[in-house]
Amino acid sequence: MQVIRYPEKSEWKDIIARPTFETASLESIVSSILDDVKLNGDAALRHYTAKFDKAEIENFAVSETEFEEAENLISAELKQAIFHAKENLEIFHGSQIEKPERIETTPGVVCWRESRAIERVGLYIPGGTAPLFSTVLMLAIPARIAGCGEIVLCSPPDSTGKIHPAILFAARVCGTTKVFKIGGVQAIAAMAYGTQTVPQVYKIFGPGNQFVTCAKQMVAREGIALDMPAGPSEVAILADDTAVPAFVAADLLSQAEHGADSQVLFVTTEEKMIEPVLRELESQLNRLPRRDLTAQALENSRAVLVKNADEAIELLNEYAPEHLILACQNDEGIAAKVVNAGSVFLGKYSCESAGDYASGTNHTLPTNGAARAYSGVSVDSFVKKITFQKLSAEGIKNLGATIEAMAAAEGLEAHKNAVTLRLKELGRKAAV
Amino acid sequence: MQVIRYPEKSEWKDIIARPTFETASLESIVSSILDDVKLNGDAALRHYTAKFDKAEIENFAVSETEFEEAENLISAELKQAIFHAKENLEIFHGSQIEKPERIETTPGVVCWRESRAIERVGLYIPGGTAPLFSTVLMLAIPARIAGCGEIVLCSPPDSTGKIHPAILFAARVCGTTKVFKIGGVQAIAAMAYGTQTVPQVYKIFGPGNQFVTCAKQMVAREGIALDMPAGPSEVAILADDTAVPAFVAADLLSQAEHGADSQVLFVTTEEKMIEPVLRELESQLNRLPRRDLTAQALENSRAVLVKNADEAIELLNEYAPEHLILACQNDEGIAAKVVNAGSVFLGKYSCESAGDYASGTNHTLPTNGAARAYSGVSVDSFVKKITFQKLSAEGIKNLGATIEAMAAAEGLEAHKNAVTLRLKELGRKAAV
Numbered sequence: 001m002q003v004i005r006y007p008e009k010s011e012w013k014d015i016i017a018r019p020t021f022e023t024a025s026l027e028s029i030v031s032s033i034l035d036d037v038k039l040n041g042d043a044a045l046r047h048y049t050a051k052f053d054k055a056e057i058e059n060f061a062v063s064e065t066e067f068e069e070a071e072n073l074i075s076a077e078l079k080q081a082i083f084h085a086k087e088n089l090e091i092f093h094g095s096q097i098e099k100p101e102r103i104e105t106t107p108g109v110v111c112w113r114e115s116r117a118i119e120r121v122g123l124y125i126p127g128g129t130a131p132l133f134s135t136v137l138m139l140a141i142p143a144r145i146a147g148c149g150e151i152v153l154c155s156p157p158d159s160t161g162k163i164h165p166a167i168l169f170a171a172r173v174c175g176t177t178k179v180f181k182i183g184g185v186q187a188i189a190a191m192a193y194g195t196q197t198v199p200q201v202y203k204i205f206g207p208g209n210q211f212v213t214c215a216k217q218m219v220a221r222e223g224i225a226l227d228m229p230a231g232p233s234e235v236a237i238l239a240d241d242t243a244v245p246a247f248v249a250a251d252l253l254s255q256a257e258h259g260a261d262s263q264v265l266f267v268t269t270e271e272k273m274i275e276p277v278l279r280e281l282e283s284q285l286n287r288l289p290r291r292d293l294t295a296q297a298l299e300n301s302r303a304v305l306v307k308n309a310d311e312a313i314e315l316l317n318e319y320a321p322e323h324l325i326l327a328c329q330n331d332e333g334i335a336a337k338v339v340n341a342g343s344v345f346l347g348k349y350s351c352e353s354a355g356d357y358a359s360g361t362n363h364t365l366p367t368n369g370a371a372r373a374y375s376g377v378s379v380d381s382f383v384k385k386i387t388f389q390k391l392s393a394e395g396i397k398n399l400g401a402t403i404e405a406m407a408a409a410e411g412l413e414a415h416k417n418a419v420t421l422r423l424k425e426l427g428r429k430a431a432v
Numbered sequence: 433m434q435v436i437r438y439p440e441k442s443e444w445k446d447i448i449a450r451p452t453f454e455t456a457s458l459e460s461i462v463s464s465i466l467d468d469v470k471l472n473g474d475a476a477l478r479h480y481t482a483k484f485d486k487a488e489i490e491n492f493a494v495s496e497t498e499f500e501e502a503e504n505l506i507s508a509e510l511k512q513a514i515f516h517a518k519e520n521l522e523i524f525h526g527s528q529i530e531k532p533e534r535i536e537t538t539p540g541v542v543c544w545r546e547s548r549a550i551e552r553v554g555l556y557i558p559g560g561t562a563p564l565f566s567t568v569l570m571l572a573i574p575a576r577i578a579g580c581g582e583i584v585l586c587s588p589p590d591s592t593g594k595i596h597p598a599i600l601f602a603a604r605v606c607g608t609t610k611v612f613k614i615g616g617v618q619a620i621a622a623m624a625y626g627t628q629t630v631p632q633v634y635k636i637f638g639p640g641n642q643f644v645t646c647a648k649q650m651v652a653r654e655g656i657a658l659d660m661p662a663g664p665s666e667v668a669i670l671a672d673d674t675a676v677p678a679f680v681a682a683d684l685l686s687q688a689e690h691g692a693d694s695q696v697l698f699v700t701t702e703e704k705m706i707e708p709v710l711r712e713l714e715s716q717l718n719r720l721p722r723r724d725l726t727a728q729a730l731e732n733s734r735a736v737l738v739k740n741a742d743e744a745i746e747l748l749n750e751y752a753p754e755h756l757i758l759a760c761q762n763d764e765g766i767a768a769k770v771v772n773a774g775s776v777f778l779g780k781y782s783c784e785s786a787g788d789y790a791s792g793t794n795h796t797l798p799t800n801g802a803a804r805a806y807s808g809v810s811v812d813s814f815v816k817k818i819t820f821q822k823l824s825a826e827g828i829k830n831l832g833a834t835i836e837a838m839a840a841a842e843g844l845e846a847h848k849n850a851v852t853l854r855l856k857e858l859g860r861k862a863a864v
Contacts, residue, residue: 081837088537088831095535096545103527105520105792113528116771118805134838166841202805221649223661225805244857250850257846289845335820339548346822349854353847354823357838358831360537361819373550373634373657375817385807387793388767390778391786399520399790405513406566406789409598413721414689415785418682422781425676 001266001281001298003274005305015302016319018231018368019261026214030185034218037189042196048186053127054159055181060197062163062179067172070165082137082170085358089141092360096379097145108395115383117147118225120199122191123176124206127156127183131164132207134356138363138377139205140174146382151176152191152201156183184208185215192219203227205364205377227377231368232261235352236321238312238334239277241270243327244348248273249280251325252301253294254353260296265319266303267312274303313337320371323352342371396422433698433713433730435706437737447734448751450663450800451693455646462617462646469621474628480618485559486591487613492629494595494611499604502597514569514602517790521573524792528811529577540827547815549579550657552631554623555608556638559588559615563596564639566788570795570809571637572606578814583608584623584633588615616640617647624651635659637796637809659809663800664693667784668753670744670766671709673702675759676780680705681712683757684733685726686785692728697751698735699744706735745769752803755784774803828854 007015036044042060049057074082102112123139125132136153143151153176155163163181171179180198182190188208194200203225204216213230220226235255239248252264266277281298288294306312313334316324320340328334331346338344342365343355355361364377391399400423407415439447468476474492481489506514534544555571557564568585575583585608587595595613603611612630614622620640626632635657636648645662652658667687671680684696698709713730720726738744745766748756752772760766763778770776774797775787787793796809823831832855839847 077837078841081834081841084538084831084834085838088541088543091537092535092543095533101527103524103792105523106516109520109786109791111520111524111792113810119771131842134842217653223800223802225802229655246853247850250846250853253846254844254850257844284846284849288849289843294846331822338818339551340816341818343819343821346820347824349823349825349828350821351823351828351835351850351854353835353839353844353850354541354828354831355819355821356835356847358834359541359821359823360535360543361821366816368655370655370657371816371818373816375815376819378545378817378819380812380817383807384772384798384803384805385810385812386770386773386803387775387787387808387810388778389775389782389787389791389793390763391781391783391791392779393781396781396783396786399516399786402513402516402790403783403785403788405509406517407785409510409513410563410566411721412686412689412785414682414685414716414726415788417716417720418679418686418783418785421678421682422783 070168073165088360120150122201125155133166136170144175154187157181188215235323245276256297502600505597520792552582554633565598568602576607586619589613620647667755677708688729
């Protein structure tokens, strides 16, 4: 970890720079797979599953028997943990449901908004080194609370043709409607275009490697909505002299272990925090099973000593981290000044892993600085908010002249005429 | 207008098909302008403004004098109309501000969401045949209500180097912070990358021609957020036997006059509504100044007779129109069944132009079927919702085992360790 003391503002740009990824070079490979699935449906899915996952799959849909087998493989302790996390996620996401409120803007002109679930959504859960069943909870629970009718989940099979039991168990208890043993670009294609067995969806959620990310971007150009732009996971920690170095190091490591491309940023106002945190990093790192990967992520990461809390928060807002931990006495005061972040953790007991798994907040969050303009996943991500309006005769009389004047000034006579005809009818009625 | 009676479901796909547009062919032109502005800033802006807008501009920023001149050119009647519309938009969008609510998901685990304005946003307002000052209201008002610090507006100058006075007047009264005389791809580039005079923004809003649309899509790939995918404007009207044919025709025409690529869909359960509406269309069309354009749009449009209200709403949900007018006795009952639409207008006095200008709802809405997954612009479009959480000692004790079990099952030991260390510390404290 590189230590930078009292940097000039001109150096900030380099401090907060993310590793860049070139996806354009992947586009030709990805687009050939997308096109093949679009054209050949399930047959293409079988081909790529054999090629990339080394699995021969006849029926991609996970069967009832497979769900039962999976449930039998999950320990009672893990089941209980999943139910506890699920309950917290349901409480927090349940609070995000908006109640329609009718607003009379002008007498006789009533406007309101109502949420409607996106009818069909697709969730992608990667395979790979860690079975991310927690992401199943994070996506399927808000989808179900929103009321999505079809919640499709795709995850790659292993070479024996199976999905990790924890993913299947979570998918079942969180209310996904269809689960398919399909991974990678071919899974994104299947959900974007639909095949004989996979229903087409309107919005695709979930993490993935750079091929999956590229595939999501490419189908987005064809009109499929996405959860948010993808990038490697990251955390920033702000620590004052009340922070516990062992906790700070543990939180940095819990981000760094996600992968060699993860990024952690440690910001402190206290010189005396730096050495203890670095020492803790080293000693804890040596005990981790994913040590090499984690060490690589730390190499790309920085510890920054700044003058005071105001400068710290200015730097952190520029960085716009996915996760921001405020290990500070004045956590609430500093939190009020946070403008750009995905999710904020206050105080010494609020470790990132609480939000990653079980506190109730969502862990699908904007990375790579996207927190400047994007929110994390919530129930909002699974609904559209449709506006409604109803004008009474009184309403159009009160608003008519305003609409006519504006339409005329824009040179849109037909817009004006739609009002004029109605006002005329009401004039005639009034005259009768 | 093509009339289709009692179509089979298999024909729906053709009925609801939108005209398709190929933007890929524009990418090389657009990307050369984007690159030039990125590299050469204001100098490139001057070059393209001279080339495309035939205007020599030294200072792109609209000056105080220019704002005053513009205000003097606006009639008292139009000013009053703009203030009325503004007031309604402020009332309705003001109601969209979310109050944070702290939720205790598990004893000692408190989670909440707070909205933070996107710090810098860019609004694009096209020039062209109609000065769309109403779009200034629709974008700047929610941006200001959200609390965006920098609200940049770009609009192309005419050949005398001026922006239409109604656009400038609306920009001033709605609280934009900087207005620039820049149009087209170069305006999108200026806001996406920043130049010597134009600040870089995080999210770009507003309509435009196919070059502007292509430019927005291309800067989105570089991380700039967009309001929503763009497409030609459209309306669908559902009429029962209580609808007034002249009103239905006027509403269809007020959409069709937007441009030759606009699309209107007229759906009715009543054979006897078709002829009167077609007759009204013809007679009203002949009196319109934008007659040729409007006639072209009508040529691409369809009247569809269906069996009953249920079939109608099923077809309309498949279509997912930007605007949906329910000219029906049972408007509220039918509205409850609308799943996919941008904005819904209930009853015979709720013409689309009410929402286009002044009722209070936003007119920046999802087109081209995007209403299946996207909402129209609202205050939400100008904020991020950040999640916060604070665990007390009690909180981590209550949640710790759950997090540990899940992290261990995902093979993420550092995530688990961040909890274990905290539980140990609390154990030690308890033992003392």
